[in-house]
Amino acid sequence: MSSVARFTEGSEGGQRILRFEGDLTLSKLGVLPTRLERLRGTGFVLDLAGVERMDTIGAWLIHRTVRERGGQVVGAAPGPALLLRRMEEVDQPVKVRPDPPSPFVRVLDQLGAATSEAGRTLVGLLAFFGAMLVSTGRVIREPRRFRLNAVVQRFEVVGVHAFAIIGLMSFLVGIVIAQQGAVQLRQFGAEVFTVNLIGRSSIKELGVLMTAIMVAGRSGSSFAAQLGSMKLAEEVDAMRTIGVSPMEALVLPRVFATVMMMPLLGFYAAVVAIIGGAVFCWVGLDIPPVTFVQRIREVVPITDLYQLLIKAPFFGLIIAMAGCFQGMQVEGSAEEVGLRTTTAVVQGIFLVIVLDAFFAVFFTELGWL
Amino acid sequence: MNEEQPIISVRGLKNCFGDQVIHDDLDLDVRRGEIIGVVGGSGTGKSVLMRSIIGLQQPDAGDVHVFGQAMLTADEKCLQSVRKRWGIMFQGAALFSTLTVAENVQVPLREFYPRLSEKLLNEIAAFKIVMVGLPANAGPKYPAELSGGMKKRAGIARALALDPELLFLDEPTAGLDPIGAAAFDELTVELRDQLGLTVFIITHDLDTLYTICDRVAVLADRKVVAVGTIPELLALDHEWIQEYFRGPRGRAAEEAVEAAEAEAGAPTDAQSGNGKA
Numbered sequence: 001m002s003s004v005a006r007f008t009e010g011s012e013g014g015q016r017i018l019r020f021e022g023d024l025t026l027s028k029l030g031v032l033p034t035r036l037e038r039l040r041g042t043g044f045v046l047d048l049a050g051v052e053r054m055d056t057i058g059a060w061l062i063h064r065t066v067r068e069r070g071g072q073v074v075g076a077a078p079g080p081a082l083l084l085r086r087m088e089e090v091d092q093p094v095k096v097r098p099d100p101p102s103p104f105v106r107v108l109d110q111l112g113a114a115t116s117e118a119g120r121t122l123v124g125l126l127a128f129f130g131a132m133l134v135s136t137g138r139v140i141r142e143p144r145r146f147r148l149n150a151v152v153q154r155f156e157v158v159g160v161h162a163f164a165i166i167g168l169m170s171f172l173v174g175i176v177i178a179q180q181g182a183v184q185l186r187q188f189g190a191e192v193f194t195v196n197l198i199g200r201s202s203i204k205e206l207g208v209l210m211t212a213i214m215v216a217g218r219s220g221s222s223f224a225a226q227l228g229s230m231k232l233a234e235e236v237d238a239m240r241t242i243g244v245s246p247m248e249a250l251v252l253p254r255v256f257a258t259v260m261m262m263p264l265l266g267f268y269a270a271v272v273a274i275i276g277g278a279v280f281c282w283v284g285l286d287i288p289p290v291t292f293v294q295r296i297r298e299v300v301p302i303t304d305l306y307q308l309l310i311k312a313p314f315f316g317l318i319i320a321m322a323g324c325f326q327g328m329q330v331e332g333s334a335e336e337v338g339l340r341t342t343t344a345v346v347q348g349i350f351l352v353i354v355l356d357a358f359f360a361v362f363f364t365e366l367g368w369l
Numbered sequence: 370m371n372e373e374q375p376i377i378s379v380r381g382l383k384n385c386f387g388d389q390v391i392h393d394d395l396d397l398d399v400r401r402g403e404i405i406g407v408v409g410g411s412g413t414g415k416s417v418l419m420r421s422i423i424g425l426q427q428p429d430a431g432d433v434h435v436f437g438q439a440m441l442t443a444d445e446k447c448l449q450s451v452r453k454r455w456g457i458m459f460q461g462a463a464l465f466s467t468l469t470v471a472e473n474v475q476v477p478l479r480e481f482y483p484r485l486s487e488k489l490l491n492e493i494a495a496f497k498i499v500m501v502g503l504p505a506n507a508g509p510k511y512p513a514e515l516s517g518g519m520k521k522r523a524g525i526a527r528a529l530a531l532d533p534e535l536l537f538l539d540e541p542t543a544g545l546d547p548i549g550a551a552a553f554d555e556l557t558v559e560l561r562d563q564l565g566l567t568v569f570i571i572t573h574d575l576d577t578l579y580t581i582c583d584r585v586a587v588l589a590d591r592k593v594v595a596v597g598t599i600p601e602l603l604a605l606d607h608e609w610i611q612e613y614f615r616g617p618r619g620r621a622a623e624e625a626v627e628a629a630e631a632e633a634g635a636p637t638d639a640q641s642g643n644g645k646a
Contacts, residue, residue: 037488094506
């Protein structure tokens with residue numbers, strides 16, 4: 001019933017004739033397009049009398065040959081003739097891709113865009129922080145506006161649900177520090193100082209830093225995604241029109257809960273890391289737990305714990321703020337929710353580490369070595 | 370293939386989501402060359418029916434034949450050969466967001482005919498885009514830069530890339546302004562007449578039903594309760610059908626068609642309802 005499209009060349013009365021046969025349809029084209037492109041010369045007569053079926057792509061090939069080589073079509077049945085006329089109407093130059101700008105311009109363009117984006121984000125974050133303070137002030141003046149239920153619910157999501165994963169992570173980190181530390185310290189015959197290493201690094205830095213990274217990944221991202229999709233679904237706008245401030249209803253409970261939860265989670269992470277280290281010391285270095293605890297109490301100053309408890313709420317503030325800020329920036333498409341979520345996590349972790357560096361200098365100046 | 374054989378044939382289709390039965394013993398035939406509209410209240414499973422036909426939803430029971438090929442038992446190779454012969458436009462157009470409109474149109478061509486030259490691919494994309502009524506400068510644009518109506522046209526251009534015999538449209542006029550919707554209806558008829566397409570439309574748009582559909586299938590009570598031209602449906606004593614077509618909106622659409630007919634002095638093609646272009 002159907003056959004492969006083909007054509008034969010011939011000449012008649014001084015005119016070159018291309019006789020087409022078979023189905024001029026996409027699935028039956030075969031090598032026909034290449035053969036047509038390789039034709040030499042101009043001024044053909046295209047005989048379509050033998051064509052059984054034709055689709056738009058077949059019609060386009062005929063149309064293109066006529067346009068580029070000159071010539072005329074004969075013997076077309078009504079259907080194909082209609083398609084050919086249609087092809088003439090729709091033959092317009094259409095670009096497939098936007099014109100690529102010159103590399104120099106593109107680099108400048110990207111550099112400029114990144115700079116202005118960074119500036120805008122910084123200003124935006126500051127403005128967001130300011131708006132949050134204003135809201136907090138209002139809530140303090142009118143305590144009935146404080147949404148206790150929302151906050152308690154966030155406590156659960158940010159804090160309680162993170163217990164298992166943060167515990168496991170800290171335990172493993174504690175073991176790794178102990179093991180790696182022991183290997184290095186053994187070279188000096190100072191294996192016993194492994195305890196100092198575990199105690200001080202866990203409480204001072206690692207516990208709270210690892211927790212911050214985990215909270216940024218778990219909660220910062222989910223804040224951005226939640227608020228972002230609420231923004232897309234116009235929930236935030238609906239809230240505003242009803243007179244509910246999104247700042248009070250959405251942002252403050254999340255930020256407050258994270259600020260409250262971070263010190264608890266950080267402390268918990270440090271303790272679990274020390275337990276991990278203790279397990280390794282007991283099994284690997286034959287330091288019994290009682291001795292381990294005694295040594296920890298001797299070598300870890302209380303100021304290390306103060307540092308943890310002071311840093312953690314600030315880290316929580318930054319993570320939650322970055323998450324909520326990015327979520328509230330979502331506009332337009334669902335794709336942006338994903339982008340903003342990524343940005344929220346990256347920004348949160350980056351700012352936490354910058355702040356941690358500041359704190360390190362600050363505490364050293366205080367003499368909390 | 371036998372010309373009289375239905376192009377889509379659904380028998381005894383059953384779809385459940387948990388305890389909820391969406392379709393039960395649903396039958397539907399779509400004839401070659403017709404524009405069939407599928408209507409039904411919200412939640413009657415219009416989209417589920419389409420998804421069952423095109424193989425995105427595994428039914429709990431029943432048979433689906435497309436081009437005479439049993440879809441539920443076919444292997445991947447048979448399915449690929451069926452997929453070459455249909456085009457589908459999803460409700461939100463489902464354009465690939467990382468590709469330009471022209472590149473979107475080229476995706477099916479590249480997938481099924483990898484040996485087409487780059488030049489020919491670009492030309493095909495170009496004329497398809499113009500053919501569905503998009504301006505020439507829409508080719509290098511990304512979907513995010515297009516309006517809703519333009520997205521739908523780009524979606525139809527991609528669905529038509531392979532010159533299919535069968536076109537599925539899921540709510541093509543939803544979210545379009547009346548002018549855009551009318552233009553889209555016109556485009557559908559034009560394509561059917563020029564390319565001999567069979568068109569399966571899910572729609573709520575009464576104007577679409579009245580002006581372009583040859584037959585209308587009504588989904589209610591978990592099955593297709595009636596299939597026929599609108600006058601045939603109106604003659605039926607079914608509560609939902611009467612309410613749907615006799616409601617204020619239905620009457621307005623009917624009057625508009627009657628007025629147009631009176632002006633033209635003869636019934637339009639769509640109203641004669643013989644299903645053949």
